[in-house]
Amino acid sequence: MENKIQLQVSNLKKQFGSETVLDGINLDIHKGEVVVVLGPSGCGKSTLLRCINGLETPTGGTVSVDGIEVTSSNKKITQIRQKIGMVFQSYDLFPHKNIMDNITLAPVKVQKRPRKEVEQDAERLLKRVGLWEKRKAFPRELSGGQKQRVAIVRALCMKPEVMLFDEVTAALDPEMVREVLEVMLELADRGMTMIIVTHEMQFARVVADRIIFLEGGKIQEESSPEEFFTNPKTQRAKDFLQTFTFEKRKTNNI
Amino acid sequence: MQDSGISVLFMGSNFLRLLEGLWVTVRISLISVILSIPLGILFGMFMTLKNPFSKVISRIYLEFIRIMPQLVLLFIAYFGVTRAFGWNLSAELSAVIVFTLWGTAEMGDLVRGALISIPKHQYDSAEALGMTKMQTFVYVVVPQTMRRLIPLTINLTTRMIKTTSLVVLIGITEVLKVGKQIIDANRFDYPTAALWVYGVVFLLYFLACWPISILAKRLEKRWR
Numbered sequence: 117m118e119n120k121i122q123l124q125v126s127n128l129k130k131q132f133g134s135e136t137v138l139d140g141i142n143l144d145i146h147k148g149e150v151v152v153v154l155g156p157s158g159c160g161k162s163t164l165l166r167c168i169n170g171l172e173t174p175t176g177g178t179v180s181v182d183g184i185e186v187t188s189s190n191k192k193i194t195q196i197r198q199k200i201g202m203v204f205q206s207y208d209l210f211p212h213k214n215i216m217d218n219i220t221l222a223p224v225k226v227q228k229r230p231r232k233e234v235e236q237d238a239e240r241l242l243k244r245v246g247l248w249e250k251r252k253a254f255p256r257e258l259s260g261g262q263k264q265r266v267a268i269v270r271a272l273c274m275k276p277e278v279m280l281f282d283e284v285t286a287a288l289d290p291e292m293v294r295e296v297l298e299v300m301l302e303l304a305d306r307g308m309t310m311i312i313v314t315h316e317m318q319f320a321r322v323v324a325d326r327i328i329f330l331e332g333g334k335i336q337e338e339s340s341p342e343e344f345f346t347n348p349k350t351q352r353a354k355d356f357l358q359t360f361t362f363e364k365r366k367t368n369n370i
Numbered sequence: 371m372q373d374s375g376i377s378v379l380f381m382g383s384n385f386l387r388l389l390e391g392l393w394v395t396v397r398i399s400l401i402s403v404i405l406s407i408p409l410g411i412l413f414g415m416f417m418t419l420k421n422p423f424s425k426v427i428s429r430i431y432l433e434f435i436r437i438m439p440q441l442v443l444l445f446i447a448y449f450g451v452t453r454a455f456g457w458n459l460s461a462e463l464s465a466v467i468v469f470t471l472w473g474t475a476e477m478g479d480l481v482r483g484a485l486i487s488i489p490k491h492q493y494d495s496a497e498a499l500g501m502t503k504m505q506t507f508v509y510v511v512v513p514q515t516m517r518r519l520i521p522l523t524i525n526l527t528t529r530m531i532k533t534t535s536l537v538v539l540i541g542i543t544e545v546l547k548v549g550k551q552i553i554d555a556n557r558f559d560y561p562t563a564a565l566w567v568y569g570v571v572f573l574l575y576f577l578a579c580w581p582i583s584i585l586a587k588r589l590e591k592r593w594r
Contacts, residue, residue: 171494195499201499208491212513221509222499267495274499 122147122182123168123278129176130163130333139165139333140177145278152320152341155330156356161313163278166360169200172276181278198227201271202280205287207263209270215242216251216370219270226333229272234273243267245299261292264358265299272303279303281312297323317360321345329353375562384552388567391548392574398462398544399531402469406530407523409470410477417482428465428478435475441536443468448540465537469530476526484518485511517590525587528579545571 118168123145137160143351145151153161156175166172168179170186170193179186188197209218216238223234242248242318255263264284271279281300285293297319304310304323314320318328327344329337337344337353348354379385379456435443445466451457460465488511496506536545549571556563 155490169498194502197498197500200498202495204491204495204498206491207490210492210496210510210514212517222496222501224517225505226500251540270499294382 118201120147121145121164122149123311124180125164125177126179126249127177128164128167128174128179130160130167130172131175137333138167138174141330141333141335143328143335145309145311147277147309150304150308150310150312150323150325151328152312152314152316152324152326153328154317154320154356155204155336156359159330160333161330162182162282165282165311165313166279169197169202171202181187194226198274199277200280201274201278202282203264203267203271203284205283207260207267207284207287209263209266211255213355214252214254215258215266218255218266219273222270223273237273237275238269241272242266244267244302259292260288261295264288264292264296268296268299268303278309279311281314283313283315284317285314287318294323317345317357331356375560375564375566378552378556378560378563379566381556385570387548387552388545388570388574391545392578393545394462394542394544395531395534395546395575396578397528398465398469398537398542399534401466402473403527403530405466405470405472406526409474411481413474414481415476415486417478418485427481432475432479435472440468440472440533443472443540444536444540455539461540461542463536464540465534465542469534473526473530480519480522480526481515484515484522487518488514497538520586520589524582527582531578532575546573 121144123143125141125143125145126142128138128141129136139166143151147167153160153164163172167174168186170179181196181199184192184196186193209215210221213221216235219238219242220231220234223229223237224231238246238251242251245268247262247265247269250258250262250266255266258266268279268284284300285296288296293316297316300310300312301319301323312320312323324340324341327337327339328335329344329348329350331352337348337350339349343349344353345357348357379388413428413431417432419425426584438446444464447468448459448461451459451464492510492514493506496510497503501509534544535546537544543551549567553564553567
């Protein structure tokens with residue numbers, strides 16, 4: 117991990133009507149760092165990611181990537197977004213395009229890179245996630261896990277500097293979760309800067325350099341995964357972790 | 371040859387007259403369809419604007435055209451406009467205007483429906499890939515909308531072809547009217563002619579609509 121700050125979020129605020137979703141978030145992310153954002157549903161995790169790549173306009177505060185502020189000015193935002201890849205829960209590939217075209221569309225049309233070069237990148241990435249054979253298939257012919265891996269490749273093909281993952285395994289069948297997480301682990305190993313929102317606790321523990329615990333629109337706790345999972349500092353984090361463990365209540369002596 | 375009504379079809383220029391009638395039907399409906407589709411697409415996009423003013427305008431237009439029976443609209447265009455403004459629109463022009471107004475409203479609503487049926491996260495993921503609003507529209511939204519629209523547009527087109535039979539009532543002699551004239555002229559000599567003539571009229575309508583259905587199927591398959 118280098119020491120350069122790649123993404124800086126300062127005093128970020130977001131309100132929907134009278135409801136405050138993000139209430140002054142401060143966050144510096146270094147190059148090559150993997151940050152996992154945890155928290156109960158509705159705590160603003162997704163909104164945080166959406167503000168970072170400008171899908172939502174913050175009510176206050178700033179987000180900057182490489183020192184350039186993410187603003188809603190149309191010209192700048194599309195440039196910034198090319199540095200930030202985002203993968204969503206609902207693996208929204210474009211249903212009218214085959215896998216290869218899904219991946220090459222944005223690099224060719226947005227970045228104006230030559231198709232040949234983009235296709236070579238796509239080939240390399242598709243082989244890496246084991247889906248090169250599916251390049252001619254349409255999204256409807258793939259399983260959820262395969263679609264999600266393609267969505268990751270599609271984002272990677274833009275050569276982003278930061279990747280955002282918004283509960284990418286939440287809509288998948290359990291046996292498909294692993295294949296997607298493996299891809300993300302490999303990305304982390306290769307030094308990609310990533311912000312991951314997930315409910316997969318074991319995965320979070322392995323992949324994260326740092327855990328951010330978000331609740332009520334505020335960062336409640338920020339620590340290493342070891343510390344967070346074994347010895348959470350705040351009561352809220354304890355309660356949250358408690359929801360993932362079950363204790364046997366039934367006794368055998370009737 | 372008392373009872374062979376079929377021979378009526380081949381007497382004089384009867385069959386040719388039926389074909390001419392069909393041409394009138396097809397001409398009115400095709401001109402209206404060709405005008406309605408682009409106008410309807412624009413109207414549909416207009417309807418999806420998040421602007422209260424455009425919403426009210428389009429709502430009023432759509433409801434007015436929907437609630438009014440086409441026949442009433444035809445009468446307004448043909449008789450009413452002449453009365454009110456002294457413009458002497460030909461029957462065919464009035465028909466084309468009415469069917470275009472109707473087609474635009476219906477097409478617009480189909481386009482609106484297709485546009486809003488594109489899930490929000492399609493827009494999100496396109497924008498997250500750095501596409502501008504325009505690129506998202508051109509490369510992501512429009513192609514998906516087109517696929518959804520084809521069957522609906524075909525349905526509308528065939529409906530328009532069939533509904534043009536109303537133009538008889540403002541004095542246009544189209545295929546159904548010609549058929550009726552032929553039947554009436556031969557009522558006493560060939561009482562069974564009606565069945566044959568209407569049978570042929572049915573067939574002609576079918577021949578007008580069928581190629582359109584085939585084209586639609588082709589497009590649907592190719593664009594799947």
